Amino acid sequence: MADTTVPYSTGETKIGDTTIAEMRELAARYPVGRSALLPMLHLVQSVEGRITPEGIEACAHVLGLTGAEVSAVATFYTMYKRRPVGDYHVGVCTNTLCAVMGGDLIFERLKQHLDVGNDETTEDGKITLEHLECNAACDYAPVMMVNWEFFDDMTPESATALVDDLRDGTSEVKSPRGATICTWKEAERVLAGFPDGRADEGPTGGKATLAGLRLARERNWTAPEGTHSRSNGAAAETTVSPDAASGPRPEDQPGKESQAVHTDDSRKED
Numbered sequence: 001m002a003d004t005t006v007p008y009s010t011g012e013t014k015i016g017d018t019t020i021a022e023m024r025e026l027a028a029r030y031p032v033g034r035s036a037l038l039p040m041l042h043l044v045q046s047v048e049g050r051i052t053p054e055g056i057e058a059c060a061h062v063l064g065l066t067g068a069e070v071s072a073v074a075t076f077y078t079m080y081k082r083r084p085v086g087d088y089h090v091g092v093c094t095n096t097l098c099a100v101m102g103g104d105l106i107f108e109r110l111k112q113h114l115d116v117g118n119d120e121t122t123e124d125g126k127i128t129l130e131h132l133e134c135n136a137a138c139d140y141a142p143v144m145m146v147n148w149e150f151f152d153d154m155t156p157e158s159a160t161a162l163v164d165d166l167r168d169g170t171s172e173v174k175s176p177r178g179a180t181i182c183t184w185k186e187a188e189r190v191l192a193g194f195p196d197g198r199a200d201e202g203p204t205g206g207k208a209t210l211a212g213l214r215l216a217r218e219r220n221w222t223a224p225e226g227t228h229s230r231s232n233g234a235a236a237e238t239t240v241s242p243d244a245a246s247g248p249r250p251e252d253q254p255g256k257e258s259q260a261v262h263t264d265d266s267r268k269e270d
Contacts, residue, residue, distance in 0.1 A: 013054035014047050023062045026193060034063045037073055041080050043192035046185045050081045086121045087183045088166045091132040091145040092159070102155065103142040107131050109156040114163060126167045139208040147187040149175040152206070178202025
């Protein structure tokens with residue numbers, strides 16, 4: 001007899017009436033119900049720990065879609081996982097800037113330290129390790145994420161200490177930006193659209209992120225006022241401040257500005 005096992009399915013599901021009701025609640029938030037598919041898939045992960053065939057069918061049933069349509073979305077986005085995820089999803093940015101700043105070394109160290117490969121979970125079910133593309137936090141490279149919360153300016157040593165603290169579980173772990181690290185399933189429920197009341201933890205912008213804005217204010221730099229078309233069809237004229245027109249000064253180089261920013265009050269906001 002041919003094997004009829006559904007790929008990735010355990011034959012069990014935690015999706016019950018409560019989850020179905022929450023899926024319907026999500027669908028009702030949108031003018032067109034199928035717009036709720038992305039948060040609904042996060043809800044499935046908050047219950048199942050991954051995207052399961054049963055979760056796909058539940059979404060399809062609520063939204064009036066086919067399983068194939070839901071699967072097409074679930075397999076397109078990398079935040080949706082088809083294999084079980086540990087309590088803590090640890091992502092290491094290995095895109096260009098983070099890589100050259102040490103991201104590749106951090107990722108290799110963590111693979112050895114945890115004895116796992118990319119997109120694999122430790123035997124105790126605590127940590128799933130994955131290399132990520134750009135996290136849009138280049139001003140703090142190299143960066144990591146734990147359940148989508150940022151950890152800035154990481155090193156191989158601080159990275160291994162972090163995963164050890166997560167596995168130990170005896171103390172609360174916080175992101176340098178202030179957010180308390182919750183479990184993978186708890187984070188997925190928030191992404192589904194069910195807030196946990198902790199959205200305001202941590203700063204909205206760090207010192208390195210705001211360095212350019214502070215420098216512009218100190219030197220009275222302003223954005224161009226606009227363009228003025230010439231009737232003769234010549235190139236548009238742009239208003240540029242005298243400082244900008246003269247080109248960058250040595251002290252304005254990103255590396256030097258970064259060093260200046262890093263030396264005072266541990267990047268606390270002004």
